[in-house]
Amino acid sequence: MSAETEQDWSVRERPPGSKPRVLVVGAGVAGMATGCYAQMSGMETRVLERHVLPGGCCTAWARDGYVFDYCIEWLIGTAPGNNANQVWRELGALDGKTITNFDMFNKVTDESGRSVTFYNDPDRLERHLLEVSPADAALIRSFCRDLRRFVNIDLYPFLKPPPLQTAREKLGTLRTVLPAFRLFWRTAATQMHTFADRFQDPLLRKAFRNIFFQDPENFPVLPYLFNMASAHNGNAGFPQGGSLGLARSIEERYTSLGGTITYRARADRILVEDGRAVGVELRGGRRYYADHVVSACDGHTTVYGLLEGKYTSPRIDRLYDEMLNRPGILFPAVVSAFVGIDGDFDPGDAHSTTYLLTGEEGAKLPGALQNSLVVQLRSRYSDGFAPQGKSVIHCTYFSDFGYWRSLRTENRKEYWARKRQVADFVRDFLDRRYPGLGERIDLVDVASPATTKRYTGNFNGSILAWKAFSDADDLATKLVNKDRMRLPGLSGFSMAGQWVGMGGLIRAASTGRFVVQYLCEELGLKFNAWESDNDEAWHPGKFGHMPQLDKRLVR
Structure with a gap:
């Protein structure tokens, strides 16, 4: 976007008859979906993202030619002929991709x-x-x-x-x-x-x-x-390119529709005048103005941070305050250990295995909530995740966010020691399960729940937010259907994302579709959506630049 157009978003007054202008906070799947559908429906949009990548939790990191895919384990909507697949086709998420089932x-x-x-x-x-x-x-x-x-x-x-x-x-x-x-x-x-x-x-x-x-x-x-x-x-497969590949494809679809994403743009507060949201102020003071603001980021941060808790109701307070601290309502955070190895695996090895651990073994995993370790051979999921002749493994376990947050905040040295402990455990464990594998390990990199919080801002580092079929599910359903994804006493503002529509990527994407449909009804616009016709074959070059988890390697 040109400097002139960039400056235009900082100006309040606009010529009569201008397209409705929408600002979206967060370039996760929900935020970009909101932008795509708004663009298709005749609006002018801009997405503000704190990170340097799209996708939010639907992301990946890289080191030494390895791609550490972080989010997707299966994706609802990979088979043609159903409504979930239609959403992904409209968003260009599966353009040019093969699907692994x-x-x-x-x-x-x-x-x-x-x-x-x-x-x-x-x-x-x-x-x-x-x-x-x-x-x-x-x-x-x-x-x-x-x-x-x-x-x-x-x-x-x-x-x-x-x-x-x-x-x-x-x-x-x-x-x-x-x-x-x-x-x-x-x-x-x-x-x-x-x-x-x-x-x-x-x-x-x-x-x-x-x-x-x-x-x-x-x-x-x-x-x-x-x-x-x-x-x-075949409707819960793994798309070529994985998590970041999905996010990049939606980003490409959004920008091809005329939308703009501003990266390294951390929202500090929603600007409100006379009970109406009029824009967003970034950290550092820069302001962007719009006719409507959509927050597609962390729910608690939105309600009590960006809006300072001024626009709530008993339902909102219960959902974004009481429920957040109730045991069993949120999906637990996870520790991820990415392992790069020389060579491949036996073709007969399962692509995903949960190993149940003894109590003694489980005690050696820092902050573990259960005595189990998930081992996924991620190179089996898609091409491009490892250099030629190499493979990558993703090991995960549910973990306590508070444990890692305290370590990182109060004792950074001990925080790194615990990450090394994870790496050592995984190395030894894999060598016992796959004899000789230890000698083929090139590197081990570890992401903690504190890492998730740092990159995405998600409450307690939870990737999937609310658990379905919980008390939070009922409240979120009412927020979507009864409140129409709005907050009481505040016009010109909507919420989207997994903190509104529950966890799962297809649900996140659908909230972007829903919020634009509600907005179109309000503005008297026709909601439009059509499938992407981009048939360019997906390839690893589309990942673009990927940052490392940390500047230094855990092991």
Whole structure:
């Protein structure tokens, strides 16, 4: 953007008949989606991003030719012919990309070396589980029978918020939901812990809790069935380029529509006059003005930081204050250890394995919340993640944010010592599980929950924000459907992102679509959206510049 146009955003007065101008805080998936849909609907937009990369938590880092992909493990909407895929096509997220689909969701190996593989195909899964534990036949067949039913359900409600749906659209949803209502109700009302505890085999009791790599706790059975069924249908694959590749593609789509992203632009406060948001002031004092402001960043920071807590309600206070500190409401933060190795793996090795650890082993992982470690062979997911002849592994575990925040704030030396402890543990662990691997390790780099907070600003370093099917889910649904993503007493302002529409990339993207639909209704504009026609093949060069996690290597 030219200096003249840049300056234009700092001016309040605009000629009559100018396009509605929208400022978006945050260039994560939700923020860029908001920009894309607003551009397609005839608005002029600008996205302000504190980091040097797009994507927010949907990002990657690099070192010595390795790409450390941080976010996507599976992406809902990778198969054509459904509403989730339509959103990604409109955003250009999958332009020119291949999709990797796996025949299994995850493998779980216990402390003794026994394993169970969660195949996405219900028939194959049933045969395998019966071999593992014939004594649990009735429960196994029940789970797989439900999985078969989910395979045949096409319900991806990401195109339009319910208040704006026509009677015909609502009827279409009912036709899908009503035949499966009892299935939805029963699997949503049954906690996975309760279900898993019914197995006689101790491996299955623990393994079912870890289908989603680690135990999210307080999760019902429904999301497990929904995601495994989506994966079986090829609709939960891994897009070429991974997390940052997805973000870069949406960034390219946004700028091709005429939008602008300003990086290294950290919002300090929302400018409000007479109960209306009129712009954003950055740290350092620079101001940008617009007709409407959308915050697509951390919810707590938005409400109590950028807006100083002046525009709340009992529902907002409960969601962004009380709920944040209630145990089990937020997805835990994670520690990530990225391992670059010389050579490849045995083709028969699972792409993702959760290893259940002994109590003694778990105690050696700093800040660990569970005795488990997830090992993913990320080079199997997409090309371009490692130099020629090399491979990359991503090891993760749920961890306590407060532990890492205190270390980094109060004792930086000890903070680095604990990161080295993670690296040493991972190196030794991998060498025991894959004999000889230790000698092939080129490097190990570690990202802590404090790293996530530093790069994204997410509360407590939580990547996925609220847990679905929690009390926060009900409040967030009302914020989207009843409050229309607005705050009480403040016009010209909306919220988008995972702190509004719950976690998951497709949900984040859909909030961008929703907020623009609400805005179009308010402004009397027609909402427009069309699929990208960019057919250029994706390649690793599209990553662009990637920063390192830290200036120095952990090990």
